[in-house]
Amino acid sequence: MQIRQVTADERTDTMFPLQTYAFMPSPWGDADRETYARRMRYYETAVSLVAEEDGRAVACAAAFPMRQNVRGVVHDMAGVASVATHPSARRRGFIRELLTRLLRQMRDEGCTVSALYPFRPSFYGRHGYVGLPRVRTATFAPAGLAHLVGAELPGEVERLPMREGFDDFNALTLRLLGERHGFSVYDEVRTAEFRDNQRWVAVARVDGEVVAAVTYRIDRFGGDLVADDLLTTGPLGRALLLQFFARHVDQVARVIVTIGTDEVPELWGTDFPVLTQGRVEQPRRSGPMARLLSVEALGGTATPVNEAVTVEVVDDVLVAGCYQLTGEGGRLTVEPGKNEPRATLTCAGISALAYGVLDPVEVVTRGLGRVEASAVGPLSALFPKRMPYLFADF
Ligand SMILES: CC(C)(COP(=O)(O)OP(=O)(O)OC[C@H]1O[C@@H](n2cnc3c(N)ncnc32)[C@H](O)[C@@H]1OP(=O)(O)O)[C@@H](O)C(=O)NCCC(=O)NCCS
Structure with missing residues (x-):
């Protein structure tokens, strides 16, 4: 071969x-x-x-x-x-x-x-990958958001065919790449294909600045408005898009929109019936997985504490080694480990901490490493749990 x-x-x-x-x-x-x-x-x-x-x-x-x-x-x-x-x-x-x-x-x-995106996570677990959360959907009748229909919000939403809205949509994804944990984008060559997606894009602006966008399609009169990722820079952008959905009250029975684990749809309104669900099954609907290809590259990552822990990464041809992880002045530095390691982690284990999907105790209970009791607190503090949102689908 x-x-x-x-x-x-x-x-x-x-x-x-x-x-x-x-x-x-x-x-x-x-x-x-x-x-x-x-x-x-x-x-x-x-x-x-x-x-x-x-x-x-x-x-x-x-x-x-x-x-x-x-x-x-x-x-x-x-x-x-x-x-x-x-x-x-x-x-x-x-x-x-x-x-x-x-x-x-x-x-x-x-x-x-x-x-x-794995067909079976355990297969890629052997290659050092760890699971990230799968997106959820929120399904609701637009009538549930009636309070937004007439609300005076300081911004507006424009509905465009993807071809016309693509540049604004793409610029928003590049902004979110800089702002949102886990967010990922293709390069320009691959991204260009999405310009021709047969989708509407709703672009929310405040004072001309794009603050949110969502691509969607409508299957039929009285049917579903099926929206992709609800991309927002903050609460006002979200409210503008939800108001836009609410204005479809006499046109579609349901809105189905893709959201991250940090969205809490039941708080989008009072008396607001909504079904939030995230189905995971193999081989077609697994959550994404991710791994580090370099531990040194974690240098410069924001971390809230001054702590130092030496860890050994094992069983991986790319990242195996001993590293000293030090949080100082809000940033992490990574140097060759000088002290006896207080944690032994697989690549999936260190990746789980870096991506914020598991804390050190969960890394141990999931069989992704061993952590001395004295290192649990410092590692949790260096890598606080924080759910990533991948966005790109490939
Ligand atoms: C999944 C697929 C790509 C695996 O290809 P393959 O050439 O058989 O994989 P390998 O022989 O390199 O397997 C590597 C290891 O995974 C194991 N493995 C292979 N398929 C597996 C499966 N379906 N479930 C669990 N383990 C599996 C092998 O036994 C081997 O174990 P080892 O390292 O201990 O020897 C192949 O079955 C396929 O084409 N499936 C349909 C398409 C698909 O699902 N692609 C993956 C999309 S993410």
Whole structure:
């Protein structure tokens, strides 16, 4: 078996059959192949690897160059996707080898974190990834937000086809990349494809400044308004978008909107019936997962306390080692560990702390490491729990 990096154009002959068999209804027709080939101009910057046997691609994996905010620091991120093996080549370790090589290459090219959507989280747990929260949806009748219909809010919402609203929408995502923990975006090459999404975008502005936006579609008169991520910079932006939804009261029966774990829809109104749900099941609806590709890259992360802990990271070819983590003057520094480690963590364990999804006790109970009792307090204080919101779907 040989691993080879292929260009975007080569993906149609090598990766398309593997991916389409794995993820799409099949057998496929010529039209599916042509659609895939046309889309490849948006994959020019992706790193695509195939494993070949006798000159034929039998497994593939790719990474998009992306960026992600982890506790206020924007990292270059490898967004892993297109992972598939031909059924007759499965369980021979091809994906293990492809992923190992892909992550090393992305790290060498400057990526310090990686994320993906797993078909089965335990599979990627072995590659150092830890689970992040899955998005939820809030489902409600617009009548529940009647109090907002006539409210005088200092701003306005404009409804545009995606093609026209794209620049404002994209600029808002770049702003949120700098402001919101976990938020991630594609590079410009990949993002360009979304300009043609068949969606409306509602853009909320205050004094001309974009403060919130949401993309959506309406399935039919009297049916559902199905909205994607509710992107807001604060409460006023959210109120403007909710007011916009409320004004669909005689047009749609329900609004279904995607939200993060920090949204509490039952507090959006009084006497407001709402169903908030987050379904997780394999293989199609897992939460995303993420991992560090460098522990040193945590240097500069905001941390609220002055504490120092030496940790050892084990069982990982990219980040294994001994590190001293010191919080001082509001920032974390990472240096080679000089003292005896007070915690032994897997890559998933240190990633869980960095991303804020587990505290040190949970890291232990989940089997992602050992932490001495004296280190539980300092590690919890250095890495307070804080739920990330990934946004990008890939
Ligand atoms: C998932 C898939 C890519 C795995 O490919 P593969 O080439 O069989 O994987 P590997 O042989 O490299 O497996 C690596 C390890 O994971 C294990 N593994 C493989 N498939 C697994 C599964 N479905 N569940 C749990 N463990 C699995 C292997 O036993 C192996 O364990 P080891 O490291 O202890 O030897 C392949 O089954 C596939 O194409 N599935 C359909 C598409 C899909 O789900 N893609 C993933 C999208 S995120």
